[in-house]
Amino acid sequence: MQLSYWEYKTWFSQVDFTVIGSGIVGLNCAFQLREKYPNSKILVLEKGSLPQGASTKNAGFACFGSISEVLSDLKTHSKDEVVQLVQKRWQGIQRLRKLLGDGAIGFxxxxxxxxxxxxxxxxxxxCLDSVDELNHLLEPVFGTKPFVCTKNTFGFGQIQDHYITHQFEGQLDTGMMMHALIQKCLASEIPILNGIEVMDIIETGTGATIATKDFEFNSRKVFVATNGFATKLLKSAPIQPARAQVLIxxxxxxxxxxxxxxxDEGFYYFRNIDDRILFGGGRNLDFKTEETVEFGQTEIIQSKLEELLEHMILPGQKPKIAQRWSGIMGVGPQKTPIVKQLSNSICCGVRLGGxxxxxxxxxxxxxxxLAD
Known part of the structure; x- marks a missing residue:
């Protein structure tokens, strides 16, 4: 594709900030840039028709880490690191709710x-024995003890008679959230151009050249927010794609x-939405196959999801499956997100860890x- 004079002049000339990826991170980045630099020219590029990755394909959990997940994280992170991780998740949800409003995101x-x-x-x-210790560890984050023991009031099968409940976790409507973010950016005169795949970013010293599949242009600063797909542009980044399969x-x-x-340490998750059960997970059944940037489903995981749905979540029922899909997350050896400046003009915010x-x-x- 060759750009016309009008196309280049309108969208791709004198660009101050280019954000690659129109998911949660990318759109929040673009909006914050507009707040900070009201007269700047900002562009968001997205390779898909809708945001790819996981932003519109997740389960809509406003979660901070179940008790077994926190215990697992303490095996690979220090106590301070775990507290900081949970703190960031908590602050992130509060920021999202304040920015868009609970009604706009179905919180x-x-x-x-x-x-x-x-x-x-x-x-x-x-896990039960660890409740007091973890409550003490995380109480400064939430202002009170987050974990309590509650009865199996929903009649799930094949499980213990009690849950361990995180009182501050919630849920939201992923589609409503992303629609609200998109509308906020468009209202701030931030164009989001879909169907443009970035192949390379070349630092020039005074900015960066962005090479797409069809054309090139220059931008003063570039922000990579492609999470699980980040290694395509950031070759040495410690990020592994992780596919998550879901059914409803x-x-x-x-x-x-x-x-x-x-x-199962957060590897399975489900919720109610519109009188349906949304159920996802099972990546731990076949880690290697799920280390992919290809969307799709596998028999081993979908069969397990259906089995658990019928025998554990809704015992005695055989609900019909309406849809199946998958999303691509970005994970790594550490759960802390990577937010850093890579060169004079190129920055990244990736590895959200599910x-x-x-x-x-x-x-x-x-x-x-990092635009400063």
Missing amino acids: ELHGGHELFDKGNTDFFQQ TEPIKNLKIKGTFHF MGVALGSLVGAELAS
Whole structure:
């Protein structure tokens, strides 16, 4: 494709800031840039028809880490690092709610509940024994003790009689959230150009040349916010793509389940939405295959999701599946997001570690701050 004079002049000349990726991080970054530099020329590039990756494909959990996830993180992170991680997630959700409003994102606070397999009493007891310690560790973040023990009031099968509940976890409508972010950027005269895939970014000393599939242009600063796809542009970044498979049922009559639910150290998760069950996870069944940037489903994971749906989540029922999809997350050896300046003109905000809903608005703001 060759650009016309009009196309180049209108969109691709004298660009101050180019954001690559129109997900949660990218749009928050662009909006913060507009707030800070009201007269700048800002451009957001997106390779897909809609935001790719996980921003419009996640489960809509406003979560900060179930008790088993926090215990697992303490094996690879210091206590201070874990507290900082949870703090960032908490701050990110509060920032998102303040920016868009609870009504615009469909935010509801019903708590996040971790379920434990009936046959693994030792693991449940280990987590139960850790409640006081982790409450003490995380109370400064939330202002009170986040974890409480609650009864299995929703009738799930094959699990312990009690959940360990995080009182401050909520849920939101991913589509509403992204629509609100897009509208906020458009209202701030930030164009979002879809169907433009960036192949390379070349530092020039006075800016950067952005090479797309069809044309090139220059930008004073470039912000990479492509998360799980980041290694295409950031070759040496410690990021691994991680596919997450999801299904959703047809509407279920008299569905009483409310809240977000996790089990198996967060590798499985489900919730209610529009009288349906949205259920995802199972990446731990086949880590290697799920280290991919290709969307799709696999038999081993989808079969397990259906089995758990019928025997654990809705015992005695066989709900019909309405849709299946997948999203691509960005993970790595550490869960701390990578927000850094890579050269004079190129910055990145990536590796959200499966917590993009919680972290995205904060990481986007931190990324924008690197424009200074």
